[in-house]
Amino acid sequence: MINLDEFKIQAHKFVDWIADYYNDIDKYPVRPAIEPYRIYESLPVKPPESGEPVDKIFEEFKKIILPGMTHWQSPNFFAYFPANSSFPSLLAEMLTAALGAQCMKWETSPAATELEEAVMNWLKKMTGLPENFHGVIQDTASTSTLCALLTAREQKTGFRINDEGFKTADVFRVYCSAEAHSSVDKAVKIAGFGIKNLVRIETDKEYRLMATGLEKMIKKDIDQGKKPLCVVATLGTTSSTATDPVKEIGNICKKYDVWLHIDAAYAGSALILPEYRGLIKGIELADSFVFNPHKWLFTNFDCSAYFVKDKKALVNTFQVVPEYLKSADYGRVNDYCDWGIQLGRRFRALKLWFVIRSFGIKGLQEKLRKHIFLARYVEEKVRSDNNFELLAPVNFNLICFRFKPAKVTDIEELNELNMKLLQKINNTGKIYLSHTILKGVYTLRMVTGQTNTEQMHVDRAWKIIQEQAASLKF
Amino acid sequence: MINLDEFKIQAHKFVDWIADYYNDIDKYPVRPAIEPYRIYESLPVKPPESGEPVDKIFEEFKKIILPGMTHWQSPNFFAYFPANSSFPSLLAEMLTAALGAQCMKWETSPAATELEEAVMNWLKKMTGLPENFHGVIQDTASTSTLCALLTAREQKTGFRINDEGFKTADVFRVYCSAEAHSSVDKAVKIAGFGIKNLVRIETDKEYRLMATGLEKMIKKDIDQGKKPLCVVATLGTTSSTATDPVKEIGNICKKYDVWLHIDAAYAGSALILPEYRGLIKGIELADSFVFNPHKWLFTNFDCSAYFVKDKKALVNTFQVVPEYLKSADYGRVNDYCDWGIQLGRRFRALKLWFVIRSFGIKGLQEKLRKHIFLARYVEEKVRSDNNFELLAPVNFNLICFRFKPAKVTDIEELNELNMKLLQKINNTGKIYLSHTILKGVYTLRMVTGQTNTEQMHVDRAWKIIQEQAASLKF
Numbered sequence: 001m002i003n004l005d006e007f008k009i010q011a012h013k014f015v016d017w018i019a020d021y022y023n024d025i026d027k028y029p030v031r032p033a034i035e036p037y038r039i040y041e042s043l044p045v046k047p048p049e050s051g052e053p054v055d056k057i058f059e060e061f062k063k064i065i066l067p068g069m070t071h072w073q074s075p076n077f078f079a080y081f082p083a084n085s086s087f088p089s090l091l092a093e094m095l096t097a098a099l100g101a102q103c104m105k106w107e108t109s110p111a112a113t114e115l116e117e118a119v120m121n122w123l124k125k126m127t128g129l130p131e132n133f134h135g136v137i138q139d140t141a142s143t144s145t146l147c148a149l150l151t152a153r154e155q156k157t158g159f160r161i162n163d164e165g166f167k168t169a170d171v172f173r174v175y176c177s178a179e180a181h182s183s184v185d186k187a188v189k190i191a192g193f194g195i196k197n198l199v200r201i202e203t204d205k206e207y208r209l210m211a212t213g214l215e216k217m218i219k220k221d222i223d224q225g226k227k228p229l230c231v232v233a234t235l236g237t238t239s240s241t242a243t244d245p246v247k248e249i250g251n252i253c254k255k256y257d258v259w260l261h262i263d264a265a266y267a268g269s270a271l272i273l274p275e276y277r278g279l280i281k282g283i284e285l286a287d288s289f290v291f292n293p294h295k296w297l298f299t300n301f302d303c304s305a306y307f308v309k310d311k312k313a314l315v316n317t318f319q320v321v322p323e324y325l326k327s328a329d330y331g332r333v334n335d336y337c338d339w340g341i342q343l344g345r346r347f348r349a350l351k352l353w354f355v356i357r358s359f360g361i362k363g364l365q366e367k368l369r370k371h372i373f374l375a376r377y378v379e380e381k382v383r384s385d386n387n388f389e390l391l392a393p394v395n396f397n398l399i400c401f402r403f404k405p406a407k408v409t410d411i412e413e414l415n416e417l418n419m420k421l422l423q424k425i426n427n428t429g430k431i432y433l434s435h436t437i438l439k440g441v442y443t444l445r446m447v448t449g450q451t452n453t454e455q456m457h458v459d460r461a462w463k464i465i466q467e468q469a470a471s472l473k474f
Numbered sequence: 475m476i477n478l479d480e481f482k483i484q485a486h487k488f489v490d491w492i493a494d495y496y497n498d499i500d501k502y503p504v505r506p507a508i509e510p511y512r513i514y515e516s517l518p519v520k521p522p523e524s525g526e527p528v529d530k531i532f533e534e535f536k537k538i539i540l541p542g543m544t545h546w547q548s549p550n551f552f553a554y555f556p557a558n559s560s561f562p563s564l565l566a567e568m569l570t571a572a573l574g575a576q577c578m579k580w581e582t583s584p585a586a587t588e589l590e591e592a593v594m595n596w597l598k599k600m601t602g603l604p605e606n607f608h609g610v611i612q613d614t615a616s617t618s619t620l621c622a623l624l625t626a627r628e629q630k631t632g633f634r635i636n637d638e639g640f641k642t643a644d645v646f647r648v649y650c651s652a653e654a655h656s657s658v659d660k661a662v663k664i665a666g667f668g669i670k671n672l673v674r675i676e677t678d679k680e681y682r683l684m685a686t687g688l689e690k691m692i693k694k695d696i697d698q699g700k701k702p703l704c705v706v707a708t709l710g711t712t713s714s715t716a717t718d719p720v721k722e723i724g725n726i727c728k729k730y731d732v733w734l735h736i737d738a739a740y741a742g743s744a745l746i747l748p749e750y751r752g753l754i755k756g757i758e759l760a761d762s763f764v765f766n767p768h769k770w771l772f773t774n775f776d777c778s779a780y781f782v783k784d785k786k787a788l789v790n791t792f793q794v795v796p797e798y799l800k801s802a803d804y805g806r807v808n809d810y811c812d813w814g815i816q817l818g819r820r821f822r823a824l825k826l827w828f829v830i831r832s833f834g835i836k837g838l839q840e841k842l843r844k845h846i847f848l849a850r851y852v853e854e855k856v857r858s859d860n861n862f863e864l865l866a867p868v869n870f871n872l873i874c875f876r877f878k879p880a881k882v883t884d885i886e887e888l889n890e891l892n893m894k895l896l897q898k899i900n901n902t903g904k905i906y907l908s909h910t911i912l913k914g915v916y917t918l919r920m921v922t923g924q925t926n927t928e929q930m931h932v933d934r935a936w937k938i939i940q941e942q943a944a945s946l947k948f
Binding site for chain 1: 475476477478480481482484485486488489490492493495496497505506508510511513514517519520521522523524525526528530531532535538539540541542543544545546547554557558559560561562563564565567568569571572573574575576580581582583584585586588589591592595596599600613614615616617620624627635636637638639640641642644645646655656657659660663664665666667668669670671712713768774775776791792794795796797798799802803806807815816817818820824827828830831832833834835836837841897908909910911919
């Protein structure tokens, strides 16, 4: 164990290393070329009896751990959705770790609680969410969506399930599009509805939920004595960033008294751009909304912004106040442990505060517009190369495409070919892409959303993609 | 937004400030004297249009946020249970924030996944947990206990509820002691059992669950057609660190085929001391176990160590693998997103690795023994002062006591008096204690478990307690 003086010396060394890491990040293989369990096997089976010097641990971090990391902050990271960080966020995380505050209740960290309310209100203004929404930071969109389903479950049953458990007639139905995220499945399972009661509605050719199909299904379910509980509409699907028609869906939800949750985990950040505001036309019909500043708003993971209209319903779903948690201010303040699953909470509002203030709204808008520009730029490259095909509209900054040489026409063969191509591309270590399947078609996904991605990275990426495609044998 | 050079300059400044903060931490009021919404009201309603300099944000952090924080890392923090950090943990958190890796799957961070398996195995060895347990880091014990209940729910029904939802006959019963943590209530609600199906069993005079009462209740429930699902035994209750008899409970669970989850959130850390190992006699009868290194093992919040015997049951409860998350290594490696609620995960194994290596087992044991010594030291002070009364055995490092001057005998009056005393003590800002109610008695709780708490802090604390008690008018 080290003392304060030693900590200070080491922390300065760590800062220098972090600065070097960001300076050189471009040069690391984005995804390591490594076989499973090689790192595990190189670690001692037993923990050390006596303390070891920090220098030694740090050296082994660099020698053993670092080469086995996927570099999410690399500008050559184009896979999944980014978990993009930024320097102001990093600085704030240092303070958060130093304070080590446990922000479960107002009393256990008044400033953290009040800053959370303040920055969540800022986000509301920045994204155009209704003033009557209440915000709270959750860890992930998986958790936020689960909170939405649980709150819907309780609110629609007068908090009976919390109290008595499920009854015979409780066949609750949850609806989302065929393209909605797997976290909806997970939440439906956890909430006890049964996955067969998650109804996935067909999408149109741009992968958006078809509202007519939704209404038809709700009616049918009601006729059969089932209880339509919640619709999860997606703003920016994981596969192709399709956005469901919020207003149409909202009107159906109103008509049948169904909770509307909007999963904007990735694309919600784009709402800070006025030109995207139209996507949430009808948002006042929603009951809850989630987007992740830790995805595309430069705030370190974890930071999921969850908003709910009926704050009381949320709190009544989760609140349990035993004696040892009672305090004098009870009821006058927000105790955010009552707004979700966990009791303990990190001070996550601080990094949002640093990010929003350091960038400013304009700075954030600029970054996002650049990412969107880069996506259109890649889109053009795909369109202008006869060997490639675009597979979905580029709504934000995700490009869905595939290699499609003229001489290959069989779908299975094309799927195989693109699967191989993705492996070859990622095995270069120079860039990292991921994939999905869109209506049976194996699709390469490239997201231009990493904080430090510039045109040169995109140029290089496209060159690598072309080269690897040209080198394929088929 | 700042560039890399500016970040480096600022990060060094932040390190200096953090070192000063720890140097002076003793001098901060542990809990701020602040009225609700003062900080909120001092923050701008609107986010800034243009970016602001980090210097300005940092200044306002110091001026506005810091004075409103409860200082969890202060050696004068004796409230709740600690969320104690340490310098090696802090250093690791800097790296974690810098890498900004999203550790959902092996492929998205191989080294993080493999290090997690390695350090969780270390913890197993350090605490004497059975070799056939499988470890995973969760955020909090609330989440871990919820995972246990959900896994029990699915395993006992052949994964039917995940699939089809609850049926008429599904009246699941969960058992814990009258002293078990409120997170059990929360988990029972979320899992859909209904809070009235949480059965709280009476405790003996040392606040331990009485196994005879448990068995009687299980039998009665079976006779009534209800389904005993899970027992949550506590190792170190929140109110008084009572520990339930694991072996007796385990035998009952075996007999009636009931899942046994052990909530050792706080006191589990003490198992690294051989002299406490006896507490988990019978641990091989348990199905799952949780303890929080972020409470009493010097690892920054959040870091909850969850262990489960039947790994397949856990994974089958949570796994959902959509196309965009499939990878070539599927099934050969641990994808920890399938081991819990969230998809996204921070790289939390790193700080455990730093802490265990930097302290060494001996260093950790030394710290814990010191905390336990300090508790016995306070216990002696309480015992030797006729105006005070000890209210529970000091099993680890929590002292439960009250002020009890000879002339006050009425229980309500004593409760009132101690409530006032706690307010007075905490209003000094010099130390921070919390309270509970033990069998109707308002009880002051003092935990000597903060990383940097020394005998001098405890001496000063006791003096303040005595002074404030003497100044009470009654």
